[in-house]
Amino acid sequence: MKKLQADFQKKLKNFDLQMRFAMEEGCLGILGASGCGKSMTLKTIAGIVTPDEGKISTEKTVFYDSAEKLSLAPQKRKVGYLFQNYALFPNMTVAENIAAGIRPREEGTAFRAGKQNVREQVKNLLVQFQLEGFENQYPMKLSGGQQQRTALARILASRPDILLLDEPFSAMDSYLREELQIELNKRLKAFSGCTIIVSHDRDEIYKLCTHTMIMGEGRNIICEETEKLFSNPGYMQAARLTGCKNISRAKRTGIRTVQALDWGVEFCVDREMPEQLSYIGVRAHDFIPIAVNDERQENVIQVYPCDVTRAPFEWTLLFQNKEDPKEYIWMKQERGKWQIPQKVWVSPEKILLLKE
Amino acid sequence: MDLSPVLISMKTAATAIIITFFVGIAVAYWVVNMKHEKLKMIFDGILTLPLVLPPTVAGFFLLYIFGVKRPVGKLLLEFLGVKIAFSWGATVLAAVVISFPLMYRSARGAFELVDSNLLYAGRTLGMSEWSIFWRILFPNAMSGILSGGILAFARGLGEFGATAMIAGNIAGKTRTLPLAVYSNVAAGDMQGAYQYVLVLVVISFFVVTGMNYVTYVFQKYNFTEEVPRIKRKRKQR
Numbered sequence: 001m002k003k004l005q006a007d008f009q010k011k012l013k014n015f016d017l018q019m020r021f022a023m024e025e026g027c028l029g030i031l032g033a034s035g036c037g038k039s040m041t042l043k044t045i046a047g048i049v050t051p052d053e054g055k056i057s058t059e060k061t062v063f064y065d066s067a068e069k070l071s072l073a074p075q076k077r078k079v080g081y082l083f084q085n086y087a088l089f090p091n092m093t094v095a096e097n098i099a100a101g102i103r104p105r106e107e108g109t110a111f112r113a114g115k116q117n118v119r120e121q122v123k124n125l126l127v128q129f130q131l132e133g134f135e136n137q138y139p140m141k142l143s144g145g146q147q148q149r150t151a152l153a154r155i156l157a158s159r160p161d162i163l164l165l166d167e168p169f170s171a172m173d174s175y176l177r178e179e180l181q182i183e184l185n186k187r188l189k190a191f192s193g194c195t196i197i198v199s200h201d202r203d204e205i206y207k208l209c210t211h212t213m214i215m216g217e218g219r220n221i222i223c224e225e226t227e228k229l230f231s232n233p234g235y236m237q238a239a240r241l242t243g244c245k246n247i248s249r250a251k252r253t254g255i256r257t258v259q260a261l262d263w264g265v266e267f268c269v270d271r272e273m274p275e276q277l278s279y280i281g282v283r284a285h286d287f288i289p290i291a292v293n294d295e296r297q298e299n300v301i302q303v304y305p306c307d308v309t310r311a312p313f314e315w316t317l318l319f320q321n322k323e324d325p326k327e328y329i330w331m332k333q334e335r336g337k338w339q340i341p342q343k344v345w346v347s348p349e350k351i352l353l354l355k356e
Numbered sequence: 357m358d359l360s361p362v363l364i365s366m367k368t369a370a371t372a373i374i375i376t377f378f379v380g381i382a383v384a385y386w387v388v389n390m391k392h393e394k395l396k397m398i399f400d401g402i403l404t405l406p407l408v409l410p411p412t413v414a415g416f417f418l419l420y421i422f423g424v425k426r427p428v429g430k431l432l433l434e435f436l437g438v439k440i441a442f443s444w445g446a447t448v449l450a451a452v453v454i455s456f457p458l459m460y461r462s463a464r465g466a467f468e469l470v471d472s473n474l475l476y477a478g479r480t481l482g483m484s485e486w487s488i489f490w491r492i493l494f495p496n497a498m499s500g501i502l503s504g505g506i507l508a509f510a511r512g513l514g515e516f517g518a519t520a521m522i523a524g525n526i527a528g529k530t531r532t533l534p535l536a537v538y539s540n541v542a543a544g545d546m547q548g549a550y551q552y553v554l555v556l557v558v559i560s561f562f563v564v565t566g567m568n569y570v571t572y573v574f575q576k577y578n579f580t581e582e583v584p585r586i587k588r589k590r591k592q593r
Contacts, residue, residue, distance in 0.1 A: 043476075048476045048479065073479070074479040075482045078482075079480055081476070081477065081480040083473045083476070087471065087476070089474060090474075090496060091492070092491075103482045154481065155481070157481075158480075158481045158482050
């Protein structure tokens with residue numbers, strides 16, 4: 001039995017949300033452009049939003065079932081939700097916020113959390129989340145990282161079975177973000193239930209999640225192990241969302257050859273091409289500069305450089321195929337070997353074969 | 357100076373604000389949580405009506421409902437022995453009806469300003485709706501609710517038109533400060549009117565200043581300060 005199963009529909013303003021997925025223990029990342037229904041999916045699982053029809057259940061409880069007209073109150077779902085802005089109660093101190101998460105009664109037992117017990121639990125969480133000394137501070141005075149830790153401590157105080165994290169790092173600058181990703185990774189590994197992270201940042205998802213789902217226009221396009229998905233996205237939208245800069249319409253020209261229509265280049269590939277192949281993709285990092293007198297013939301492009309931008313650690317070259325100039329192609333290289341090549345080469349296994 | 361209008365006014369305004377305050381909050385909460393958008397607009401319209409109608413029209417309706425020969429007024433008189441029209445109770449009723457929209461609208465606005473994620477967070481954490489209201493929604497809407505309450509109090513104190521319609525102008529019984537000002541002027545006693553005017557101006561000034569102070573305190577406090585140490589020690593014990 002899967003840990004969490006969801007299959008539901010909901011009419012939204014611009015499109016219909018139609019989600020269908022199941023997950024086991026571990027961490028699932030939902031990757032999608034802004035406004036594609038990612039947060040709505042989480043809210044539906046948490047019970048903040050009610051779908052039009054469908055069924056959502058875990059191995060223990062049924063959250064929602066339109067066939068039986070059943071919709072469990074969010075209070076009873078035991079789902080922890082980390083909001084984008086953390087939603088800390090501004091009128092409560094850190095300690096009070098965490099205490100607010102402690103359920104006064106353990107479901108199904110006669111246990112009631114007494115004052116002494118609550119205080120102990122809060123103290124443990126304060127230590128665990130490195131918030132000692134801040135217990136009497138109001139959330140507005142905390143840094144972004146401390147706010148996130150407080151919110152997580154509060155969620156864990158409520159002993160959830162499922163954790164839902166909605167864009168956990170969107171409110172942070174890049175320096176803090178990387179530090180907190182490492183920290184969160186540790187905490188997620190210690191959490192025994194399943195976790196869903198929603199984000200539009202592929203790096204975040206790649207670092208934190210064992211499985212990744214790509215979402216577009218309210219639909220689950222593909223769900224796969226993260227590593228596999230990033231190395232072979234399979235779908236055009238998945239390739240784009242996993243950061244593939246170069247995507248071209250493609251036409252099959254032989255058993256192992258394909259024409260990139262937007263670039264005017266023919267590529268050789270090393271595997272079977274899917275029936276519905278309509279795009280190919282090449283990641284900007286996968287172009288390799290080669291010498292002018294290099295003897296390779298296949299998958300070589302004569303570079304007609306158009307634009308160069310330099311970032312601190314890498315440079316980006318926009319170029320066209322010299323022999324048949326069409327759309328721009330992006331190429332990224334580490335800084336240091338920085339020199340505009342005359343020819344570039346792509347390894348056949350690096351070419352992504354994509355369906356619509 | 358006859359002090360009875362001052363006492364009647366204070367008693368009326370104080371009683372009225374207690375009713376208006378809680379009913380206004382409850383109704384605001386109810387309207388905010390209404391699912392049906394059109395119904396919500398209609399209800400809001402009805403509840404705001406006393407604010408935009410001339411108070412005499414509101415008074416007319418009250419008389420129409422609670423007059424002794426009207427069904428509701430008759431019922432109250434026959435079964436409970438309560439006569440509303442032209443009694444002290446009528447001054448309270450008029451003040452409540454006229455000041456209600458101010459309280460209701462302020463509370464509604466204050467509730468709507470509270471980040472709904474806070475309420476969702478409360479729910480996913482397992483807090484009951486009751487404790488979400490009292491521990492999250494209410495404290496975070498406090499400044500708006502308080503200033504609405506103060507405004508409603510001032511409006512109740514200054515109520516004239518509806519009071520005159522349903523409570524009349526019975527000296528020592530239903531003659532409130534605004535009515536006393538009117539009566540004295542009508543009788544040509546400008547000196548007497550002047551004293552009541554002064555009382556009204558002073559009270560109103562303090563009310564408005566008090567409202568500004570409340571807003572100021574909440575803005576300054578804004579939950580950014582650390583809890584004072586003394587309070588903390590008491591808690592630890």
